Amino acid sequence: MAQLTPQEALVYIMVVTSAADTRMTEAELSSIMNVIDCLPVFAGFDKSAVIALADDCYGYLQDEDGLDKILDIVHAALPERLTETAYALAVEVAAADLHVEQEELAFLQMMRDRWNLDELTVAAIERSARVRFRKA
Secondary structure, three states, X not given: OOOOOHHHHHHHHHHHHHHOOOOOOHHHHHHHHHHHHHOHHHOOOXXXXXXXXXXXXXXXXXXXXXXXXXHHHHXXXXXXXXXXHHHHHHHHHHHOOOOOOHHHHHHHHHHHXXXXXXXXHHXXXXXXXXXXXXXX
8 A cells, every 4th residue: 555645645535535426527626726726734745746646546446445445545644633634625625516426425424434523523614615615
């Protein structure tokens, strides 16, 4: 298994969320790139690496237990203080195309379970995304 930096692990989470429904939309890719450009957690990250990281993720997803492998790799790379950040980024990408597919919801549930995320924190993160992506 690959050893990732925390930033690469966060990119994995965003890519896998976008690929959960078997396709990455233009809105999702744009959201990933915007997040990388704007958030302090990605300071100094070379965003040209996103395509290679996405290819790696897709490779894992070909395996029957690919999602579990990815969560194991990400879990090993992320300090505990960034697990909520990872969940928030996954929610951001899932909401980017204004429609969250069942597969994306299942992946979000896997993340919540793996990291034992607090229900109130999860609700706040999800509510925040709904508010940000609401149409006029």
